[in-house]
Each structure stands twice: as C-alpha cells, then as structure tokens.
Amino acid sequence: MSATPRREWIDDTRRIVVKIGSRILVDEQHLLDEYQVASLVDQMAALRATGREVICVTSGAVAAGVGEMGLTTRPRDLPSLQAAAAAGQARLIGLYRDLFAKHDLPVGQVLLTHADLAARDRHLNARNTLNRLLAGGVVPIINENDTVAVDEIRVGDNDLLSGLVACLMRADLLVLLTNVDGLLDRTGGDGPDQLVANVKQITEETFAMAGPAESSLTTGGMKSKLQAAQMVTRAGEWALIANGRTPDVLTRIFAGEPLGTVFEPGPQRLGGRKRWIAFFDHPRGELHVDAGAAKAICEQGRSLLPVGMQRVAGDFDRGAVVRIVDPAGMEIARGLVNFPSGELRRLVGRRTDEIAAVLGACEYEEVVHRDNLVVR
DSSP: OOOOOOOTTTTTOOEEEEEEOHHHHBOTTSSBOHHHHHHHHHHHHHHHHTTOEEEEEEOOHHHHHHHHTTOSSOOOSHHHHHHHHHHHHHHHHHHHHHHHHTTTOOEEEEEEOHHHHHSHHHHHHHHHHHHHHHHTTOEEEEEEOTTTOSTTSSTTHHHHHHHHHHHHTTOSEEEEEESSSSOEEOOSTTSOOEEOOEESSOOHHHHHTOOOOOOTTOSOOHHHHHHHHHHHHHHTOEEEEEETTSTTHHHHHHTTOOOSEEEOOOSSOOOHHHHIIIIISOOOEEEEEOHHHHHHHHHHOOOBOGGGEEEEESOOOTTOEEEEEOTTSOEEEEEEOSSOHHHHHHHTTOOGGGHHHHHSOOSOSOSBOGGGEEEO
C-alpha cells in the first residue's frame, strides 16, 4: 500500500483546539462512554508528546448529567438543564483529570459564557489565563458554563464556543469531532451522500448541505459546526470536521490520512483586535452606506467617512462595534465607531471639512478608521 500524502498544514500546526461533541462522549444509556473518552485523551496526549499545544473544548456535561440524575431524555426547562449540567460537569472533569494523569499531564477546568469573551477586559483575562496554562504544561478543558448561562444554552453553543476559543488563542487548527464523517453533500438527489473532502471558502451553498441536529442530547448540528469553521477560516486559520468515533481519528489525521472535511483559511490572518471586533462583541447598531463607500471599504481598504453614510440605526456610544450595511441590505463590515449615534445622525452625508461646523470640534475625520474595521 502506498503512503498517504501528508496534508500541507500538518507540519505547521503547533496549537490545536479539539472540540468534542456530546454524541462522541455519551453511550446509548446516556452515560459517559469512558472507553471513548480514554481513547480521545490518549490521542490528545500523543499530540502533546510531539510538542504541540492542545486545548480541549468538551460538550457532554448536560448529557452526562442526564445519566447521573437518572433521567431518560435531555430536560427542556432551564432549571433542569442547569441542574443536569452541574451534575454532569463534576463527572466529566473528574474523568478527564484521571485519564490525562496517566500521561503525567495536568488539566485545568475553564468554564466560560459568551459574555466572558465579549467584554474586552474579560476577553483579555481569559486569553492570559489560557496562555499561562499552556505555558505551564497544563491541558485546558473548556466547557460552556451552563449552570449559570441563560441565552447561551441554545443550538450550537459549544460549536460556537470552540470557534471563539480558537480565534481567541490564535490556534492553527480547530478540529470539530462529531458523529458523522464530515460535511456530506446531500444535494445529489436519491444517491448516497458524498463526503466533501476540502472546502476553499464557506458559502451559502456550503450551508445548504447542512442538516438539523440529530439527537435530543445535542444542541448543535452541522450548521453550527460550519459557523464555527467559517469564523476560524475568516480569521486566517484551518478547520476540520471529522467523525470522533473513527478509531484513532486524531492520530490518523496527523499522520496524513484524508479523514473528514478540511476548510482552508482565508487570505489574511487577523490580529487580535480585529478578531474581537469581528467575532466577539455584539454589534450595537448599524451604519447604512452608499455604493461608493461600500466599494471603498471592500475593494480599496478605505476608512468610512461621513459623506458615505446614508442612515444610522440604533443608539450607541463612541467605541461601540457596529455593522456596516450596503444599499442592498447586506452586512459588509464591522468596526469601532469614533462618534456616538446622536452625533453620527447629524453627520450623515457630510464632508469631512464640515464636521467641526456641525459638532463644534473635529476630533476624528473618520467615522470608522480602517485599522478598526473588518470586512465581512
């Protein structure tokens, strides 16, 4: 048998985020599959032994709690979800700790909500903590803080969280382990679904291949994984979706076997500040611009000036993240505004040399400077 050619990015991959879905960790009785968890831990430890850094984003707390509490299905009401998460999280982290200890690797539990990553100071604190754990030889085990989160317990939460963590930590690769072999092309009519081996750019057609969540124990489906992959590739890194039940899946991927679906990075690797603007903070409003301003932003890398604005939507302060929307209603960029919304409404359509006359002073000439703007 001829050797399988290595994938081009493998040798350059030093920091990896591995996201493990609930269906990979829980058996048919809704209990933790300790054999499966041990196998994945062995593989992550083997990656560590090659000098790579590994961050594990794990689902399974709620699903594990279903078994711990003697339930037969995933609860639907919020208090029961949070109770199941609390009961399951203790079991889950204890198992990870014991299994990694067999490889002389300590673990650190980090529970996050999306709000922890959206607030700039907490965002930086989370990054500093994770960097210190990695520098100390500790494997971070990250999960959504479902015991206190409200809005975060929803479809795709840990898929999205893994994408955010990968962007936060500038990981070279995000591996999303699920219960299917990768992205399957279901558009072939009555024929069998075909595995898509490589995706150069995630488009609407890519999302059309995704189906709904397949289990009452899970919160995400293929769509949420594509959203996470899209986030990571837009930041300039690689993503991969593979079947976590495939024997030795991580080991074989890094040996060069063509498992799963690989998503190629975008042309530019975003810096930390632009990642925060693009992915972490929630936009507070919208700036609707004309066709000329849209072209200048998207094709020429220009800042947004008042003359290009047509309408301001929402109420926000200076420094807020806002969407920039073209005449067709499409979001083309996000950025940090230099003026509060009230002042911006007075500047709509104005030339730069009119700012001082309108506002009494001209502290900034740009509504959004290109250094604080991320094109979508």
